[in-house]
Amino acid sequence: MSASIICSDLCFAWPDGEVVFDRFNAVINPGRTGLVGLNGSGKSTLLRLIAGELRPTAGSIAVTGQLGHLPQDLVLDAHRRVDDVLGLGGVRAALEAIERGDADERHFATVGERWDAEERTRAGLDQLGLAHVALDQRVGELSGGELVLLGLAAQFLRRPDVLLLDEPTNNLDLRARRRVRESLRAWKGVLLIVSHDRELLQQVDRIGELRSGAVRFYPGDLDDYEAAVAAEQQVAERLVRVAESDLKRQRRDLVAARTTLDRRRRYRQKRWNDKREPKVRMRKRQEDAEIAAGKYRIMHVQKLAEAADRLGEAEEAVRDDDEIRIDLPATAVPSARKVLSLTGVVLRNGPEVDLRLRGPERVALVGPNGAGKTTLLHGIVGSVPPRSGAVDVPVPVCALPQRLDLLDDGLSSAENVAAAAPSASENAIRAQLARFSLRGDRADLPVGSLSGGERFRATLAALLLAEPAPQLLLLDEPTNNLDLASVRQLAQALGSYSGALVVAGHDLPFLRTIGLTRWLRLESRLEEVDPL
Numbered sequence: 001m002s003a004s005i006i007c008s009d010l011c012f013a014w015p016d017g018e019v020v021f022d023r024f025n026a027v028i029n030p031g032r033t034g035l036v037g038l039n040g041s042g043k044s045t046l047l048r049l050i051a052g053e054l055r056p057t058a059g060s061i062a063v064t065g066q067l068g069h070l071p072q073d074l075v076l077d078a079h080r081r082v083d084d085v086l087g088l089g090g091v092r093a094a095l096e097a098i099e100r101g102d103a104d105e106r107h108f109a110t111v112g113e114r115w116d117a118e119e120r121t122r123a124g125l126d127q128l129g130l131a132h133v134a135l136d137q138r139v140g141e142l143s144g145g146e147l148v149l150l151g152l153a154a155q156f157l158r159r160p161d162v163l164l165l166d167e168p169t170n171n172l173d174l175r176a177r178r179r180v181r182e183s184l185r186a187w188k189g190v191l192l193i194v195s196h197d198r199e200l201l202q203q204v205d206r207i208g209e210l211r212s213g214a215v216r217f218y219p220g221d222l223d224d225y226e227a228a229v230a231a232e233q234q235v236a237e238r239l240v241r242v243a244e245s246d247l248k249r250q251r252r253d254l255v256a257a258r259t260t261l262d263r264r265r266r267y268r269q270k271r272w273n274d275k276r277e278p279k280v281r282m283r284k285r286q287e288d289a290e291i292a293a294g295k296y297r298i299m300h301v302q303k304l305a306e307a308a309d310r311l312g313e314a315e316e317a318v319r320d321d322d323e324i325r326i327d328l329p330a331t332a333v334p335s336a337r338k339v340l341s342l343t344g345v346v347l348r349n350g351p352e353v354d355l356r357l358r359g360p361e362r363v364a365l366v367g368p369n370g371a372g373k374t375t376l377l378h379g380i381v382g383s384v385p386p387r388s389g390a391v392d393v394p395v396p397v398c399a400l401p402q403r404l405d406l407l408d409d410g411l412s413s414a415e416n417v418a419a420a421a422p423s424a425s426e427n428a429i430r431a432q433l434a435r436f437s438l439r440g441d442r443a444d445l446p447v448g449s450l451s452g453g454e455r456f457r458a459t460l461a462a463l464l465l466a467e468p469a470p471q472l473l474l475l476d477e478p479t480n481n482l483d484l485a486s487v488r489q490l491a492q493a494l495g496s497y498s499g500a501l502v503v504a505g506h507d508l509p510f511l512r513t514i515g516l517t518r519w520l521r522l523e524s525r526l527e528e529v530d531p532l
Contacts, residue, residue, distance in 0.1 A: 003065035003161035003190045004029050005050055010059035012049060019213070020045050022058065026208070026215045032184065032191045034201045034222065037210035039453025039483045043194045044072055044208065047164045052190075065161025065189065076152045082133055083121075086154050090240055091117045094133065094444045121263045124157050125372030128179050133183035145172050145369035149180075156183060162190040169197045170480045171402070173368040174506050174532075196484050198222055198509040236314060240381075243311035250307040331396075331471045331499035339472050339500040340380065345389035348374060352523045357472075357500055364511045364532065366502040367522035373504040374402055376522065380502075395500070398463045398470035402477045404455050406462065409448030409458040412437050413458035416447060416480070419467040429465070436461045456481045471499040479507045510532055 010024040020042045037043050048054045050061055071428035074078075076085060083089045094110035095118070111117075118135070125133060128149045133142065141151060149173060155163055169177045181200055184191065196199055201222035208215045209225070218225040333339060342356040347353075352371035359365065365373050377383035379391060381399045400406075407416040417429045424432075433443045436457035442450075447458055456478075463470070479487045491513040496503065505511060511532075521529045 002030060004063075005162060005190060005192065006062040006064075007046075007050075008060045010049070010061060011057045012045065012054065013057055015083050021049075021056075021213050024129070024213060025217070028190055028192055028365040029207075030188070030190050032187060033193065033205070033206055033207040033217075034204040034206055035192060035194045035210060035215075035224075036196070036201070036225075036484060037206045038485060039481070040451055041210045041483075042213070044166050047166050047192070049073075056443060059169075063162055064438050066158070067162045067164070067317035068155040068158055068160030068421050069164040070148075070151045070155055070166065070168060072170065074147055076139045076151075078138065078234070080139045082137045082139065082150065082456065083135040084141075085139060085150055086121055086135075086157055088117055088121050088135065094157075121153075121157060121381055124153050127183060128153050129176055141412050143370050145176060148172060149176060152180060152183070160189070163187070163192070165191070165195070167192065167195055167197075167480070169195065169200055169506075171369070171428050171477060172506060174366065174508070175368060177506060196479065196487060197507070198484075201249060209329060210380045213318075225320060233409070233511055239314040240311065241308065244382060245309050247304070247307040250304040254304050292522070306383055331469050331497070333360045333395065333471050333499050340502075341390075341392040342380075343390045343392075345379060345391055346387045347375045348387070350375060353522075353524070353526045355520075355526060357502075360498055360500055361518060362501045362514065362516045363503070363518045363520055363532075364516050365502055365522060366511075366529075371522045373522055374476055374499055377401075377476055377502070378505060393472065396468040396471040397474065398466055399474035400460060400476060400478055402460050402480070404481070406459050407447045407455070410446055412444045412445045413450070413454075416458060417462045417465055420462040423467060424465055433458070434464055452485060453481050453486065457486075473497065473499055473501050475503045475505070477507075478503065479505065 005028040007026045009026055010021050011019075012021045012024075012347050013019045024046075033395065035043050035046070047069065048062065048071075048418075049056055051067065053069075076121065081089060083092050090110050091114050094107040095115075095364055097104070097107045097236055098111070099300075121135070122131070125131060130146065130149055130153060133146065133150070139147065139150070148168065152168060155165075169180055171179065177197070177199065181203060184200075193204065195202065201207065204221055205220060206220065207218045207225035209229075220228075237238070336358065338356075338358055339361070340355065342353050342355040345353045353376065365376070367373055377385055377399055379386055380393060380402075381397055382391070382393075407413075408419075413433055414426075414429055417433065418424065418426075421429070430443065433439070438454060438457055438461070438496070442454070447455060450458065463473075476492060482490065487507075487510055491510060494503075494514045501514070503511065503514065503516075516531070519529050519531050
């Protein structure tokens with residue numbers, strides 16, 4: 001049988017009663033499917049349900065074929081060996097025993113047909129840029145990006161019929177992202193990818209949009225999906241205008257009908273008062289007129305109600321996504337003002353760095369994983385002291401870290417923002433959080449219970465309300481936890497920011513939209529490069 005995923009009347013709710021899916025249905029057949037949707041729409045939850053990590057409250061999930069799942073936050077025991085993660089530990093041990101002359105049948109049974117397993121494994125690691133990783137190395141010795149690639153390598157070597165990937169390119173550098181895309185390009189079987197990586201979503205066969213607890217599939221890649229949605233929205237907005245016009249007309253017609261009926265009623269009353277006809281005939285005529293008037297009135301009321309219903313349906317088709325609205329502080333920096341100076345700075349085992357920023361320069365900081373980009377940003381804000389050299393930041397600076405660990409998990413978003421901006425009123429804090437789609441009870445929940453996207457928005461709100469307002473903004477992989485709509489909003493907001501900006505990241509489509517003035521690459525040294 002062909003591999004597939006079938007969700008039938010699937011229901012799921014969190015212990016606090018929040019309903020994620022109610023009678024959700026979907027069929028996912030072989031091919032590459034990208035799953036998109038707003039933060040909190042249930043994308044990662046759906047993958048966990050399919051993988052069996054969560055149990056539905058009702059309905060069923062049927063997976064045909066062997067299943068593989070790479071979660072967004074891959075957690076591996078630091079003491080495990082690489083070959084064990086790759087499913088090769090037992091085979092290697094058996095091969096070593098056979099080479100020592102141990103002819104126990106159990107060793108041959110363990111090896112089976114996999115005599116070349118180590119060579120194929122090394123080829124798979126090399127394909128993902130992990131040729132330098134030793135099979136007997138401990139997981140704890142690898143970087144975050146290498147762990148993600150190791151998890152991918154384990155899935156690729158298993159070759160499951162159904163593969164679920166949750167944000168597989170987060171935290172990966174440009175080379176690693178390219179290798180992942182190349183590896184997935186020829187994937188056979190069912191591949192379901194949750195991602196906001198535009199370049200990765202450009203090579204899928206269809207896009208599934210998760211919205212309001214249901215999924216709708218669009219054929220083609222991300223560009224095809226966005227074009228289809230834009231065309232639908234144009235039609236929907238036109239239908240709203242038509243429905244609004246019809247509703248106004250029906251209201252006018254109802255007023256006119258009531259005026260006509262009132263005029264006729266006054267005329268009949270005048271004839272009754274004048275007693276120009278026998279009472280029996282006049283009474284019969286009055287009863288007939290009242291019946292006709294009632295039908296006339298009901299007809300117009302029904303037409304008005306139908307017009308209102310059509311407007312409601314048309315308005316529902318127009319998207320009004322609850323996107324973040326970012327108001328960055330007015331932090332204009334004169335072009336001659338020194339913003340940042342790094343002179344002979346060496347941080348940990350990184351290269352020596354010299355850097356000067358003046359005025360509202362906008363800099364992209366790129367480079368491979370492990371080159372020291374995050375450490376450099378920490379050095380600028382002073383959380384990592386330099387081994388040598390001098391760091392001078394003569395303007396207010398704020399940094400958004402990759403790990404989003406600025407906030408106190410035990411406090412609410414509102415309390416964290418209040419701590420960053422002690423002079424801000426509660427109304428100002430609530431208003432700022434509302435712009436980041438953290439309203440009412442959501443703003444009062446402990447930060448530790450928020451989703452990745454909500455945590456990002458709460459952190460950014462605290463950063464932007466900080467006192468004094470930042471004239472130098474440092475962002476480390478800012479799009480990792482954002483849906484596509486929020487990435488657009490962030491790009492628009494940063495485009496209007498008048499201070500200096502340094503963004504470390506690998507999301508090229510995002511970086512190209514924020515008006516950068518310089519591109520810097522950090523590897524064996526820090527050098528200026530042409531725009532990527």
